[in-house]
Amino acid sequence: MDIRLDAISHSYGETEVLRDITLDIPSGKIVCLVGPSGCGKSTLLRFAGGLERPTAGRILQLGTPPQNCLNPLTYIFQDFALLPWRSVRGNISLVLEDHGIRGARADAIIADVLARTKLSDFAKALPKQLSGGMKQRVAIARALAVNPAVMLMDEPLSALDSQTRELLMDDLVTLWTRTPFTAVYVTHNLNEAVRLGHRVVVLSRRPGSIREIVEIDKPLSERGYADSELETIQKHLWDLMREEARAADEELIDA
Amino acid sequence: MKLSRRETLGLIGGAAALGLASPAIAQNRKTVVGAMNLTSHSGSFIALERGYFEKAGLDVELKFFQAAQPMAVAIASGDVDFGVTAMSGGLISLAQKGAVKVIGGALAEEPGIDGQKLLASDAAFQAGLTSAAGLDGKRFGVTTAGSSFHYMGSKIAAAEGGIPQFVPLQKVGAVIGALKSGQIDAWSIVPHIAKPLAASGAVHIIGNVSDFLPNYQVTTVFTSEKNASGDKGLTEAFLKGFSDGVADYDDTMVDRTNGDEAVDEMVKLIHNYVYADRPLEKAAPSIINGSMRLNRGAALNMASLGDQLAWFQAEGLVDSAITLDTIVDASFVETIDG
Amino acid sequence: MPETTLSSPSPASPSGAETRQEVRFRGGGFAPKSRRWVAFVVFAVIIAVAEWGTRTGWISALTLPRPSDVLQTLIDLYASGMLFKHLGLSLTRLVVGAALGASLGIAVGVTIGLFSYVRAGLVPLVAALFPIPKIALLPLFVIWFGIDEASKYALIAFGTFTPTVVATYGAVDNVDRSLIRMGQSFGLSWLSIVRKIVLPGAMPGILSGLRISLAIAIILLVAAEMLGAQYGIGAYILEAGSLYDLERLFAGVLILSLLGVLLSTTIGMIERRLLGWRS
Structure with a gap:
């Protein structure tokens, strides 16, 4: 199943946030959205999953999601969004309960996603007992449990320290390599973009529009830490963004 | 100082x-x-x-x-x-x-001089509380326990062999309200309050305090x-x-x-x-x-x-x-x- | 710049050994620690002073009763069996009234938190009801609900209702919006979101609101027993007051205080059980 953003524009009152964005998310690929702060990349992601409505334009699902998919468009949030009063297991069963999946069937799904995210030993732990990296792995496990057609990831690693981030990037790569998934990955971190993106979409500053789309052909599994080829691409991306980032940084906030 | x-x-x-x-x-x-x-x-x-x-x-x-x-x-x-x-x-x-x-x-209180009156609510009166003899078990209004109302009610009822329940209502105004609305059955009070109340028809005078407590x-x-x-x-x-x-x-x-x-x-x-x-x-x-x-x-x-x-x-x-x-x-x- | 005698980190004066000085610790205080026994010492000292003062005549019998007499009054009350008659009636009034008021308050508070129209309609009403001294309405309640138990339940229920509503809708407002958004993003039904995300998320706020509401319920217990109550801790205190019987007055007040402490401890236990997930 593909996702198409068709001529999306959006404004908050007088302020124009996004202008005429058309973008295809092809099945089985990770598309990274990068851009200076305030360019509307997170807003775009919320449109993509139907959490907000754009002023103009449409979001289209092309094709039908696979049969066993419970929640085609599934988010992973920057702040993890785990229910603190539920255990790791409870947080995952939360999203299954509404689909009537309980008992042995739920246990099987939970055991599977916990194994995939290397959390099998922590099923009974409460979120307050977990580190940031583990919390995000729980959130990923929860997303995997509903077998999504597209993962919508909103700066999933931004709340983590840089070492944890490296480890989680490896985990994501492993997950994707085993079973390729479709994802829109919003980040301000260019390193993440070049490590995880098959395609990197650079947005301009407000009002956000597509500046350039960079394709990276190197397989995810072959991209490593301090890869010189990737650094060249990262430098190219930074050159595209530097002036805009500076200008965006100097903008007065009048929210 | x-x-x-x-x-x-x-x-x-x-x-x-x-x-x-x-x-x-x-x-x-x-x-x-x-x-x-x-x-x-x-x-x-x-x-x-x-x-x-x-x-x-x-x-x-x-x-x-x-x-x-x-x-x-x-x-x-x-x-x-x-x-x-x-x-x-x-x-x-x-x-x-x-x-x-x-x-x-x-x-x-002095025999021969109009003194405090024993009152019954209209409802209690209609139900047969027409004299101090019927006070046993009835709800008798008092301001507080140990007030003069408590004393009068107890002594008057006892004279007829009865023991009422005493309902504390703190203020005279509250007792009047409760008596008028029939929430309590009986009360005793000075004549200048008793007489207008009886005249309004909401309560009835069923006795004189001095009959039970002469020279009180x-x-x-x-x-x-x-x-x-x-x-x-x-x-x-x-x-x-x-x-x-x-x-x-x-x-x-x-x-x-x-x-x-x-x-x-x-x-x-x-x-x-x-x-x-x-x-x-x-x-x-x-x-x-x-x-x-x-x-x-x-x-x-x-x-x-x-x-x-x-x-x-x-x-x-x-x-x-x-x-x-x-x-x-x-x-x-x-x-x-x- | 004149030569300074302060030791300097500059490597230019490595020989300043005679001015070597340990850095003064200045980070103390401002960190509350658990010192439970202090409360008991304070209590014991106050009671001892009162006992000594009343025994020596330094405190007159009119000012304060002798603590040992108050204790004796309590023992007598217990021995006569009246303690449980008073306590039983008061606790019934407290439990029925507070349960009515709090459950209704939580229900109304949650609906205010969830529905904009209900909020627009009821928040001003609750704000208008909140500051009314409920005691002033007692005579009205007696007319509406009669002089018996119903008016006492109503007064306590009304008194606990408004603070519970305010605490509850505040707690619902404070539920992390990102969790609700997460629920929506996973396609959870509205009812599931309310039941599994909003209510548990509002629980800390609701419980701390209940702490206040229940203290108010105890205060109102005395007021509720002003009209027409022959038995009950509040009636007992009022009777002692009108008889100027300080021993009984203090005995009654002591029972109320203990009731308050008990209630507060119970809520604390419930909190620890239900809100163990809080970091």
């Missing part, structure tokens, strides 16, 4: 008394008298308005209270010098703690222990002025020996304090209705007080070790026995 000044004045007064060998002693002594806006406090009103207090050497200021309880506490604390109130459990307790002393009598000493004059034992001059002076006021009241309002004109004049005087929020024409009948005997010379009915104390003790409301002497200093006035 206040007390020491008062004591000094007392000493000066005492010295003056010795010098003159006369009971009229103090001169313009500042004295605070506690009162409530009820006809039973007329002795104080008349003594003030007609200058009897002044003649006794007192510069009296009246301080008004909405209930007897705070007045008793104000006397105990020394903020008020003299007051008139029913002998309640609270007053006995304060006397036991050495704070207050009963020094004279005021309002009393309803209210007493009391003061602080300090005044009673340490400042006899002041206490005597107060009782002198007060008694003159009481004598005028009894002559004019109760015994009617001074003619109708004097009644009108006195009603006008009392109206300054009682039912002051109503026009005189409307207040007058109530004031006249409320005329009950105030004991001449503030005489004390010791038998009635003894009976009341015994009842309070029997009910477990006050310490059973208290004797009448602890509460009453009968050295200032005449006593009536029986």
Whole structure:
């Protein structure tokens, strides 16, 4: 199943946030959205999953999601969004309960996603007992449990320290390599973009529009830490963004 | 500060008394008298308005209270010098703690004179509560446990072999409301409240308190222990002025020996304090209705007080070790026995 | 610049050994620690002073009752069996009234938190009801609900209702919006979001609101027993007050205080059990 953003524009009152964005998310690929702060990349992601409505334009699902998919468009949030009063297991069963999946069937799904995210030993732990990296792995496990057609990831690693981030990037790569998934990955971190993106979409500053789309052909599994080829691409991306980032940084906030 | 000044004045007064060998002693002594806006406090009103207090050497200021309880506490604390109130459990307790002393009598039931009435709510009346004989098990309104209402209700019912339930409602207004709406069955109250209530049809008069408690000493004059034992001059002076006021009241309002004109004049005087929020024409009948005997010379009915104390003790409301002497200093006035 | 005697980190004066000085610790205080026994010492000292003062006559019998007499009064009350008659009636009034008020308050508070129209309609009403001294309405309640138990339940219920509503809708407002958005993003039904995200998320706020509401319920217990109550801790206190019986007055007040402490401890236990997930 593909996702198409068709001529999306959006404004908050007088302020124009996004202008005429058309973008295809092809099945089985990770598309990274990068851009200076305030360019509307997170807003775009919320449109993509139907959490907000754009002023103009449409979001289209092309094709039908696979049969066993419970929640085609599934988010992973920057702040993890785990229910603190539920255990790791409870947080995952939360999203299954509404689909009537309980008992042995739920246990099987939970055991599977916990194994995939290397959390099998922590099923009974409460979120307050977990580190940031583990919390995000729980959130990923929860997303995997509903077998999504597209993962919508909103700066999933931004709340983590840089070492944890490296480890989680490896985990994501492993997950994707085993079973390729479709994802829109919003980040301000260019390193993440070049490590995880098959395609990197650079947005301009407000009002956000597509500046350039960079394709990276190197397989995810072959991209490593301090890869010189990737650094060249990262430098190219930074050159595209530097002036805009500076200008965006100097903008007065009048929210 | 206040007390020491008062004591000094007392000493000066005492010295003056010795010098003159006369009971009229103090001169313009500042004295605070506690009162409530009820006809039973007329002795104080008349003594003030007609200058009897002044003649006794007192510069009296009246301080008004909405209930007897705070007045008793104000006397105990020394903020008020003299007051008139029913002998309640609270007053006995304060006397036991050495704070207050009963020094004279005021309002009393007297056979032949219209006194307090026993009331029944309309609902209870229709259901057969037409005399004190039916009080057993009925809901009898009282302000608080150990109030004079509690005493009256218990004694009246007991005279007919009954025991009512006593419902505390804190304020007279609340008791009236509860009686009118039939939430309680019975109550007893002074005639000037009882008669208009009965006239409205919402309640019925089913008896006279004096039939069950003849010569009931309803209210007493009391003061602080300090005044009673340490400042006899002041206490005597107060009782002198007060008694003159009481004598005028009894002559004019109760015994009617001074003619109708004097009644009108006195009603006008009392109206300054009682039912002051109503026009005189409307207040007058109530004031006249409320005329009950105030004991001449503030005489004390010791038998009635003894009976009341015994009842309070029997009910477990006050310490059973208290004797009448602890509460009453009968050295200032005449006593009536029986 | 004149030569300074302060030791300097500059490597230019490595020989400044004679001015070597340990850095003064200045980070103390401002960190509350658990010192439970202090409360008991304070209580014991106050009671001891009162006992000593009343025994020596330094405190008059009119000012304060002797603590040992108060204790004796309590023992007598217990021995006579009246303690449980008073306590039973008061606890019934407290439990029925507070349960009514709190459950209704939570229900109304949650609906205010969830529905904009209900919020627009009821928040001003609750704000208008909140500051009314409930005691002033007692005579009205007696007319509406009669002089018996119903008016006492109503007064306590009304008194606990408004603070519970305010605490509850505040707690619902404070539920992390990102959690609700997460629920929506996983396609959870509205009812599931309310039941599994909003209510548990509002629980800390609701419980701390209950702490206040229940303290108010105890205060109102005395008021409720002003009219027409022959038995009950409040009636007992009022009777002692009108008889100026300080021993009984303090005995009654002591029972109320203990009731308050008990209630507060119970809520604390419930909090620890239900809100163990809080970091």
